[in-house]
Structures are given as C-alpha cells and as structure tokens.
Amino acid sequence: MPNSQPQQIVACVVYTDRMIEASAAQVIHNSKKIDHIELGWSGDDSTRLYRKTFPTPPKQDELVEALREAMSEVCKKRPASLVLASPSPLKSTAPSERGFDSSGYGVTEASGLFPAWSGLDLYALACDACASIIDPMDIHVQLDVALASLGEYHWRLNHKELTSETTRQKQKLYAARVGRSVDQVIFDEHSVSYVKLSSDINAALTQQGVLFEGKGNPYLSMLHPHRCNIIDHGFNDDFEGDCSLHNDCFGGMLTQRALKRRVEIYRSDGLSMNEIALRKALVIVEYAVQLCEILVAAHRPSLIVLDGRVVNDRDSEMGPDGLLISAINDQLYKRLAVIDADGNVSLKPSYIQHNFDEGFRFVQAASCPNPLTYGALAHAANIIAAAGKIVNLRKRSGKQSME
Ligand SMILES: [Zn+2]
Known part of the structure; x- marks a missing residue:
C-alpha cells in the first residue's frame, strides 16, 4: 500500500x-x-x-x-x-x-x-x-x-534483480564465507566512483549512499597522463593534445573532441580504417586505465563506473560492457598486480583481489539508463x-x- x-x-x-x-x-x-x-x-x-x-x-x-x-x-x-x-x-x-x-x-x-x-x-x-x-x-x-555517481549507487541498490545469476551466486558464497548478509557485502562498504568521459572528463565518488564532498571541482581532466607507448603494436603516441591550456592533459587526450582530432590526423597521414580504429581503441584503453589507477590510489572505490560517449557508443561492438570495458579491466588488473621474488602474481590491495575474485568486474559500464x-x-x-x-x-x- x-x-x-x-x-x-x-x-x-x-x-x-x-x-x-x-x-x-x-x-x-x-x-x-x-x-x-x-x-x-x-x-x-x-x-x-x-x-x-x-x-x-x-x-x-x-x-x-x-x-x-x-x-x-x-x-x-x-x-x-x-x-x-x-x-x-x-x-x-x-x-x-x-x-x-x-x-x-x-x-x-x-x-x-x-x-x-x-x-x-x-x-x-x-x-x-x-x-x-x-x-x-x-x-x-x-x-x-x-549526482550521476549517486544515481548509479541508488539504481544498483534498487535494481539488484538486474545482477546476473552467476554474480549473485558468487556474492552469496562470499557472504556466507565472511559471515555477513549479501546486502552487507555489496553495499556496506560499497563506494561507486563514476567517471564521465565525454566532452569533458570528470569523476565523483559516492560512499555508502552519500556523496564524497569537497571542493566542487576535482580538476581530474587537468592531470597529465603518461604517454601511451605500446611497443607490441609498434605505435608511439605523438599526438600533441587538444587542450588549449595544457596540451596533453587527460582533457586534451581523452575527450570526444580530442579523439576526433586524432582520427582526422591519422586520416590525413593515410592510415587505413582498421589501423585508425585499432589506435583509437588502444588510446582510449590506455588513458582510461591511467585514470582508473589514479582513482584507485585516491579513493579506493569498490566499483568504477565508466560512462559518457567515449566508452558508451551503444551502436558499436565496443559499446557498454563490450570490448572496451573488458580491455580496460584486463589492463587495470595487470597494472595492479604484483609479482613477488618467486614469480607469484598477486593483487594489491586486498579489496581489489576481492573484486576480481568474487566475480565483480571492477570497471563497469553504467547500469542506470x-x-x-x-x-x-x-x-x-x-x-x-x-x-x-x-x-x-x-x-x-x-x-x-x-x-
Ligand atoms: Zn587541460
């Protein structure tokens, strides 16, 4: 009633x-x-x-x-x-x-x-x-x-039925093992870092349903990424960047406008369509992973939600939860892994281990429409x-x- x-x-x-x-x-x-x-x-x-x-x-x-x-x-x-x-x-x-x-x-x-x-x-x-x-x-x-980070948090809380059966089973097993309820496992310490990659780049954090507030502007887009240097693909990133203030800050490398300009340059260099698509994907994955690494170091979120048109092309096979998000997860996993003297691979810190082990994808597309x-x-x-x-x-x- x-x-x-x-x-x-x-x-x-x-x-x-x-x-x-x-x-x-x-x-x-x-x-x-x-x-x-x-x-x-x-x-x-x-x-x-x-x-x-x-x-x-x-x-x-x-x-x-x-x-x-x-x-x-x-x-x-x-x-x-x-x-x-x-x-x-x-x-x-x-x-x-x-x-x-x-x-x-x-x-x-x-x-x-x-x-x-x-x-x-x-x-x-x-x-x-x-x-x-x-x-x-x-x-x-x-x-x-x-507000979008708060939206994702509440949407996931109110639409648990959308979680896949496999993930739900893993959540149940984990909850039983640590002696807590499934809701506690998912949400008690749950924090959602929401990242928008679109005409601007920005991120915000919701912890236990409450916005992590501070100065209104995190200036995330003004940080400088390390230059993409992907030896395996024989490709060094020499794009000068698109930001009028800092050239190759994240805002100058990963916004829609920056990617569009990059594609125009590759076209005039005579690269094939396939080569352009591959390079664009490599660039998005590389710099998005670097952004995620910064967020992990700064906020320790239990989940990073990547949204915005750079990663959210719904008409493409790269779209939500498609190849891009998978590739970002794979790369992030490798960056956060440590190899000890005996060659054993482990993850640090432990909450990331939890995320990857228990079937949660650490980086996900937005689930709220x-x-x-x-x-x-x-x-x-x-x-x-x-x-x-x-x-x-x-x-x-x-x-x-x-x-
Ligand atoms: Zn800039």
Whole structure:
C-alpha cells in the first residue's frame, strides 16, 4: 500500500549535451535511512516536465531563459526540494555555505568547455525562479558527475534483480564465507566512483549512499597522463593534445573532441580504417586505465563506473560492457598486480583481489539508463529524509507535517 507510506514530490533540472531537462518524482520513503529511499521513477518519460535542446552551444542569455522556463514548469508540481545539476565546475557545493555572499555556493567557475555556463550564480537564479514555492534551504546545486555517481549507487541498490545469476551466486558464497548478509557485502562498504568521459572528463565518488564532498571541482581532466607507448603494436603516441591550456592533459587526450582530432590526423597521414580504429581503441584503453589507477590510489572505490560517449557508443561492438570495458579491466588488473621474488602474481590491495575474485568486474559500464536525472532526484530525496521533512500522509500532524 504505497499511499500509506510517507511521500514527497522532488524535482531536478539537469543539463546534458546541449539539452536541458526538468523532471519530478514522487518519493516513497521506507525509512529515514538514505539507503532505502525508493523513487517512483520508472526510467520512461513520465516524470519529465520540460526539455529543450540546443542545436549549437547556447549563449548565456538563452541558457538562463531555458533554466527559468524549466524551473517554472517544476514549480507547478510544488516540489519540496529542487536539485540543479551543473556540467561546469562550481566554486562551492557545501550546503552550509548557502546564503553567504562570498561563499560562491552554486556559482560556476569560468569554463573553456561550457562557455555559456561561466560565472553563473545558479543558486540565486533558482531561488529567484522558485520564490514562494520552494524554501531556499531546499534548493541545491551540485556537479553533474557527483549526482550521476549517486544515481548509479541508488539504481544498483534498487535494481539488484538486474545482477546476473552467476554474480549473485558468487556474492552469496562470499557472504556466507565472511559471515555477513549479501546486502552487507555489496553495499556496506560499497563506494561507486563514476567517471564521465565525454566532452569533458570528470569523476565523483559516492560512499555508502552519500556523496564524497569537497571542493566542487576535482580538476581530474587537468592531470597529465603518461604517454601511451605500446611497443607490441609498434605505435608511439605523438599526438600533441587538444587542450588549449595544457596540451596533453587527460582533457586534451581523452575527450570526444580530442579523439576526433586524432582520427582526422591519422586520416590525413593515410592510415587505413582498421589501423585508425585499432589506435583509437588502444588510446582510449590506455588513458582510461591511467585514470582508473589514479582513482584507485585516491579513493579506493569498490566499483568504477565508466560512462559518457567515449566508452558508451551503444551502436558499436565496443559499446557498454563490450570490448572496451573488458580491455580496460584486463589492463587495470595487470597494472595492479604484483609479482613477488618467486614469480607469484598477486593483487594489491586486498579489496581489489576481492573484486576480481568474487566475480565483480571492477570497471563497469553504467547500469542506470539515466544516472544524472536519477541521481539528482535521489539527492533531493536524501536531503528531505535527512532533514526529517517527510510528509506522512497517514498521520498528518505536528512535526511530521510540513504545513
Ligand atoms: Zn587541460
């Protein structure tokens, strides 16, 4: 009987790939524990309230107008909470800093990749557009990858039935061996590192259902990878890089634009289609593995989710969970392995051993059809639950009511 449980409407406005979308969902809280929030969201279009696409990157005034339109659609549902997702780095995402002029909460940094988003005060914009409908304390601005990592975590938690039978069996065996429940094994220490490889490169971590927050911009794309030097294939990477600031940072090597430019150069060098495809795949695998190594060293995630169009070409055999992801897993396994003096191969640290041994693929494609929207709605739901602002429809009185 879903109607007897506490319910709430939450909403989000997200921007992806020249497109703005607004969605709302009814949240059914089973308890205040954030792991047990269930969104009344089926993955279809039923929760979408607004969508606008831009054929070319929008100018800032066009973007602001579309954001206002999206938020006024959202306000018609009278949601309890709104989350705004930004593709551009943010000066601050710490909720405690809201309302302080100098904090920069929800204000975007200058962005070379998303010029229209540079220096926008998204929080002020949302407060203004939703005035008298949503309490400013219930308006949140967050980085898109951060919300997507939360989305993947909650999607996997709520869709355990999608796990393959083989993996489930292995999880059961392992849980029995260590004397814990399957849920504990999968989620108690579970952390999802979500990496977006698309027009920009960024990553975020969700630990035990909570975003790992710090400075809004991890600057992951600005780190420099080691040059790809794949002797076996007789190929040294001499591509100069595509970043106007650092040339061959990850952002200059692994974004869609950088890969496109690389392919153009190979074409003009007269390489065959097969040779170009092979080199492109080798380059993606090599630099994606280096990114994963950095994440393992920094965050120790139990799972790395690679998403974005660089690894997510659904029309190709390289697509989700296809050859690319397999190759990345294989290479990462080799890099993380150590060979002792007797020639025995082992993995370090032990949690990686666990991941490979028990049938989990350490690096996976996204399983949620729309991690960003799902994560944004989950974030809104988490905040309401954490604040105890749950409207109990059965027992509408006193503290539990928002009225
Ligand atoms: Zn750069």
